Amino acid sequence: MDAFEARYAKGEGQVYFRDKIPVPPWFLGVSVVGAVAMAAVLGATGVGIPVAIGAGVGLGAVAFFGNLALMGLRVVVSDAGVDVFTGVRHHRFHTSIIEGVEPGEYRFRDFPLGKGLCKRGLDGSRAFVSPFGARRGAQLRLKGGRRVLITTNDPQRLIASVERVITGVPELPQSARTGIASWAQDALPEHIPYPRVEEPAREPAVVGERDSRSTS
Numbered sequence: 037m038d039a040f041e042a043r044y045a046k047g048e049g050q051v052y053f054r055d056k057i058p059v060p061p062w063f064l065g066v067s068v069v070g071a072v073a074m075a076a077v078l079g080a081t082g083v084g085i086p087v088a089i090g091a092g093v094g095l096g097a098v099a100f101f102g103n104l105a106l107m108g109l110r111v112v113v114s115d116a117g118v119d120v121f122t123g124v125r126h127h128r129f130h131t132s133i134i135e136g137v138e139p140g141e142y143r144f145r146d147f148p149l150g151k152g153l154c155k156r157g158l159d160g161s162r163a164f165v166s167p168f169g170a171r172r173g174a175q176l177r178l179k180g181g182r183r184v185l186i187t188t189n190d191p192q193r194l195i196a197s198v199e200r201v202i203t204g205v206p207e208l209p210q211s212a213r214t215g216i217a218s219w220a221q222d223a224l225p226e227h228i229p230y231p232r233v234e235e236p237a238r239e240p241a242v243v244g245e246r247d248s249r250s251t252s
Contacts, residue, residue, distance in 0.1 A: 045121050047114030053197035055188045057169030058108040109153050109166040111188055113197040118176065120164050120186055122153035127164070133179045137198040140175030140185045147185075161185070174198055 041054070110121040117130040147155035147163040155163040163185040165171065173187035174194045188194045 041110065041112075044126070045110050045112050045119060047112045047116065047119060049115030051112060051114045052200055053111065053113035053190075053194055055190060055194065056108050056110045057166040057187070057189065109164060109169065109187070111164075111186055111194065113194065113201060115201060117201065118186070118198060122164060125154075127154075129176060129178065129184060131201050134176050134198065134202050135179055136177040137174050137195050137202070138177070139191060139195060140173055142171045142173070142185060142187055163187070 041056075045054075047054075108121075108123070110119075112119040112121075115131075117128060117132075117134065120127040120129070142155075142163050142165045147157045147161070147165075149156040149158070150163075153164055153166055155165060157163070161183040165173075165185070165187045170187050170189050170191075172191045173185055174191060176184040176186065176198065178184060186194065
């Protein structure tokens with residue numbers, strides 16, 4: 037947890053999932069180099085050093101705040117619901133409006149609208165996706181039929197955490213799930229025989245038995 041998460045993205049109550057898809061450092065470097073190069077070109081063309089310096093400072097500020105806005109995609113799942121941070125913008129989906137969750141994958145044809153980390157579909161659906169990160173994630177089904185796709189580095193764990201907060205059923209740790217699966221496998225026999233049908237017992241017949249009255 038970094039300083040931003042400790043102050044703004046700490047969730048409410050118990051936190052079950054936390055993930056961040058940051059903007060790679062090279063993107064910031066490219067922005068700064070581009071601003072410096074633009075200032076150098078303006079100075080070399082005779083526009084004037086003050087203008088070039090002003091342009092460089094302005095472009096540097098644009099690059100800085102642009103990276104601040106694209107500082108990364110953060111997802112936090114807590115008792116309050118699902119919090120998504122796209123840079124400094126905060127989007128919350130409370131547990132009371134989440135009806136279900138399922139695996140999802142970002143495709144441009146499904147979300148052709150929007151900009152930055154927040155995309156939109158023609159049907160009103162939304163997607164939070166980083167241009168530098170994963171394309172798979174969890175798709176929330178909200179009340180009213182809306183759908184929201186949240187991409188993450190760990191889709192399975194995100195889905196399990198959302199199911200935990202909307203159903204109230206605790207999520208078993210991986211070690212417990214592995215132990216239960218091993219116990220169930222060891223407890224079951226290799227094959228289940230058909231039940232045997234026991235026939236009623238019969239008294240054995242005695243060969244050569246005589247009536248005692250015939251010998252008297």
